[in-house]
Amino acid sequence: MEKNENIRCTVDQCRFNMQSEPFCGLDCIRVGTHESDPSDPRCVDCNSFEKRSDGIA
Numbered sequence: 839m840e841k842n843e844n845i846r847c848t849v850d851q852c853r854f855n856m857q858s859e860p861f862c863g864l865d866c867i868r869v870g871t872h873e874s875d876p877s878d879p880r881c882v883d884c885n886s887f888e889k890r891s892d893g894i895a
């Protein structure tokens with residue numbers, strides 16, 4: 839997996855995060871919301887997230 843310099847991300851708990859650098863390793867991601875009327879960044883989510891399973895996080 840190579841870092842995608844177009845997708846910055848600090849979610850180390852995700853298995854697609856580069857960890858050593860704050861970037862995602864996917865070519866593209868899916869972003870959505872869990873709210874009916876999103877109004878700030880806390881309202882949106884990366885729906886490509888998958889929990890890392892190596893025990894680090």
Ligand code: SF4
Pocket residue numbers: 845846847848849852853854855856861862863864867884885886887888
């Ligand atoms: S899939 Fe989403 S949460 Fe995971 S590293 Fe990429 S941008 Fe971050």
